Amino acid sequence: MQPFTYTRPTTAPDAVSAFASAGADARYIAGGTTLYDLMKLNIEQPRHLVDITAIAGLDKIETDGDRLRFEALAPMNAVAANDVIIRDYPVLAEALSKAASQQLRNMARVGGNLLQRTRCMYFRNGADGVYPCNKREPGSGCAALRGLDRGQAVFGTSDACTAVSPGDFPVALVAMDAQLEILGPSGSRTLPIGDLYRLPGDTPHLEFTLAPGEMITAIVVPKTPAGRGSTYHKIRDRESYAFALASAAVALEMDGDQVSRAHIALGGVATKPWRAPEAEQKLAGQRLTPEVALDAGRAAFSGASPGKHNGFKVELGARTVADALLIAAERSRS
Numbered sequence: 001m002q003p004f005t006y007t008r009p010t011t012a013p014d015a016v017s018a019f020a021s022a023g024a025d026a027r028y029i030a031g032g033t034t035l036y037d038l039m040k041l042n043i044e045q046p047r048h049l050v051d052i053t054a055i056a057g058l059d060k061i062e063t064d065g066d067r068l069r070f071e072a073l074a075p076m077n078a079v080a081a082n083d084v085i086i087r088d089y090p091v092l093a094e095a096l097s098k099a100a101s102q103q104l105r106n107m108a109r110v111g112g113n114l115l116q117r118t119r120c121m122y123f124r125n126g127a128d129g130v131y132p133c134n135k136r137e138p139g140s141g142c143a144a145l146r147g148l149d150r151g152q153a154v155f156g157t158s159d160a161c162t163a164v165s166p167g168d169f170p171v172a173l174v175a176m177d178a179q180l181e182i183l184g185p186s187g188s189r190t191l192p193i194g195d196l197y198r199l200p201g202d203t204p205h206l207e208f209t210l211a212p213g214e215m216i217t218a219i220v221v222p223k224t225p226a227g228r229g230s231t232y233h234k235i236r237d238r239e240s241y242a243f244a245l246a247s248a249a250v251a252l253e254m255d256g257d258q259v260s261r262a263h264i265a266l267g268g269v270a271t272k273p274w275r276a277p278e279a280e281q282k283l284a285g286q287r288l289t290p291e292v293a294l295d296a297g298r299a300a301f302s303g304a305s306p307g308k309h310n311g312f313k314v315e316l317g318a319r320t321v322a323d324a325l326l327i328a329a330e331r332s333r334s
């Protein structure tokens with residue numbers, strides 16, 4: 001691991017200043033559950049770490065008023081265990097509680113969770129030069145294109161990169177139209193969560209739209225009646241402590257037994273958290289039967305482009321959406 005300096009400011013403006021003085025090779029660090037791993041693998045090589053965990057009062061969870069607001073340092077487990085979130089927004093609680101492990105979720109913060117990097121095995125295992133990877137080393141090639149692509153994306157891929165965006169919570173936040181509060185050297189701004197993530201295109205090493213030194217300070221989710229009729233359905237190789245092969249975040253506003261509005265986003269299948277407008281439109285005004293749910297699932301995957309070994313994700317993903325829709329509809333009735 002490369003040597004680095006370390007600072008631990010106690011206010012958000014001080015953290016932004018510390019980052020600005022440290023320069024381009026700086027990184028913020030929160031729970032450290034993924035950044036330290038990547039540093040040990042020599043994939044991330046920051047020269048300066050700005051630890052933000054001593055910033056007082058940046059871990060609040062607010063559920064009053066017309067929105068939910070989670071500050072960036074709220075531990076994943078604290079949000080997942082919040083009674084209001086569990087009752088009124090199960091899609092958010094489940095996306096968090098089905099990620100990683102209890103110990104990791106105690107350490108990891110919701111801000112850091114949004115910025116984790118891909119788990120593509122060629123990205124993580126090739127820093128010794130065995131596998132080319134455009135994301136790790138721009139212009140070096142992509143080992144996954146001709147290698148094992150079982151876990152790779154079927155949406156949003158390019159000739160340079162097919163790596164899946166790994167997080168669960170961002171998928172739920174995209175479905176729920178969340179916004180981010182950001183503080184940076186040029187002041188503060190808000191950003192729709194979907195705009196945080198870039199498609200790989202020719203520059204897969206650029207994954208996020210944050211400017212250097214910008215810090216996520218909070219996540220804001222508008223309150224909606226669809227929250228109660230919601231779920232995060234995650235399919236993986238083993239039932240816990242594994243990333244998604246396919247997942248669906250679904251929230252339904254119902255008018256009797258008809259869908260008046262559906263929110264649907266997909267995980268485990270795309271290079272960024274993936275909204276599914278084709279499926280959402282197909283459901284509007286429909287009575288939700290198992291057949292209608294499967295039709296919507298298939299509509300969600302109509303634009304998929306699988307590779308050699310990941311074609312199974314198309315049918316698996318469609319059925320994941322269908323099951324999620326039926327769970328969400330059942331919840332909206334209770």
Ligand SMILES: Cc1cc2nc3c(=O)[nH]c(=O)nc-3n(C[C@H](O)[C@H](O)[C@H](O)COP(=O)(O)OP(=O)(O)OC[C@H]3O[C@@H](n4cnc5c(N)ncnc54)[C@H](O)[C@@H]3O)c2cc1C
Nearest residue numbers: 030031032033034035099100109111112113115167168216
């Ligand atoms: C074995 C294992 C299994 C896992 N399984 C899953 C899973 O199934 N699903 C899932 O979703 N995740 C999973 N994870 C990932 C885990 O959720 C993340 O490691 C965690 O959420 C990251 O949060 P953190 O606070 O530790 O981030 P850190 O490691 O501290 O930081 C992550 C990144 O975010 C940046 N950063 C942190 N906070 C901020 C901020 N406020 N503003 C700007 N930049 C910031 C850092 O610079 C760094 O680049 C797994 C991790 C491990 C190790």
Ligand code: SF4
Nearest residue numbers: 120133134142161162
């Ligand atoms: S898919 Fe992307 S992350 Fe994986 S090896 Fe190719 S360039 Fe690297």
